[in-house]
Amino acid sequence: MLKFNETKQIEDIKGALALRPQVEKMVDEVWEKGFDSIYYLGIGGTYASAMQAVTYINGKSNLPAYVQHAAEYYTTGNRRLTKESIVILSSVTGTTQEVVKAVEEIKTVGATLIGFIDAKGSILAEKCDYVVTYPAPGTEQIKFFMLADRLMKNNGEFDDYEEYYQELEEHLPVGLIEAEKKADDFGLKFAQAHRHDEMHYFIGAGNQWGAVYSYAMCYWEEQSWLPSKSIHAAEFLHGTLEIVEETTAVTLFIGEDEQRPLAERVANLLPRICANYTIIDSKDYPIAGISEKYRGRVLSFLLMHCVTQRIDAHVEQLNCHPLDIRRYYRQFDY
Numbered sequence: 001m002l003k004f005n006e007t008k009q010i011e012d013i014k015g016a017l018a019l020r021p022q023v024e025k026m027v028d029e030v031w032e033k034g035f036d037s038i039y040y041l042g043i044g045g046t047y048a049s050a051m052q053a054v055t056y057i058n059g060k061s062n063l064p065a066y067v068q069h070a071a072e073y074y075t076t077g078n079r080r081l082t083k084e085s086i087v088i089l090s091s092v093t094g095t096t097q098e099v100v101k102a103v104e105e106i107k108t109v110g111a112t113l114i115g116f117i118d119a120k121g122s123i124l125a126e127k128c129d130y131v132v133t134y135p136a137p138g139t140e141q142i143k144f145f146m147l148a149d150r151l152m153k154n155n156g157e158f159d160d161y162e163e164y165y166q167e168l169e170e171h172l173p174v175g176l177i178e179a180e181k182k183a184d185d186f187g188l189k190f191a192q193a194h195r196h197d198e199m200h201y202f203i204g205a206g207n208q209w210g211a212v213y214s215y216a217m218c219y220w221e222e223q224s225w226l227p228s229k230s231i232h233a234a235e236f237l238h239g240t241l242e243i244v245e246e247t248t249a250v251t252l253f254i255g256e257d258e259q260r261p262l263a264e265r266v267a268n269l270l271p272r273i274c275a276n277y278t279i280i281d282s283k284d285y286p287i288a289g290i291s292e293k294y295r296g297r298v299l300s301f302l303l304m305h306c307v308t309q310r311i312d313a314h315v316e317q318l319n320c321h322p323l324d325i326r327r328y329y330r331q332f333d334y
Contacts (some may be wrong), residue, residue, distance in 0.1 A: 093120020175287030187310025206259030
């Protein structure tokens, strides 16, 4: 399989799950001190992950959790974000300029900053009050959700927390590998069919919305240089629907959380108006050993990432375009 290192990917997921004691200690200390609200801070891909985490918390907890866009914060501010707030962020390089600027502003407010920063000694690592370092691509959401899960456990909202993580630790790393293997043939066919699309619409809801937002912008556009647009399934019927024709390229991500019905109604409509649609349903990728009741918590968007990784690997090869090349990003000042 293209760009597939089974051993490393298993080790990466195991390593992310092994961060749990460190995350628990950090969260428990913050919990003991008390806080008034939780903010997941991000921009671009990390903003997408923040949306997934907050949607997850909102569906399962009464904790006050919000998404905060980094650039909006340093231009507009947010008076609800106080010195009693928790701010959670993630960065691979530790130098993302908008996040650095927002964090500098947040430091003046006095909020507690928790950073999952892959680069030790980077500016963001130095500015955060708590730092977890684990440079493994594709594990950001696990870390974001792990922190959310501990907060919910401390809030009395996750009684089977230990059972859940025992299942993940025993079965998730290999399960995701098997899902990616299963998705490879589909990824090739999808890439062959859509690698030259003039426009492609990606639709999703719930914790798949962040995945759709990120996939269209950070992967399809930024990495593959293919025009695309992300649409929330709840909004599809209120705008984009009207420009869909028989040949319009549309892909729907269906997850397994509370907002699945929003995606399902799009799935019911698409065959009536479009002959160029694709539906990717995380339910089509079972993982042995993971209870059905837990699939909507973290599995559905991790499984979707397994599928899209196979698409990307084949698009890269077929289009002869390395995904790490950028024309503009970090090439000059913006």
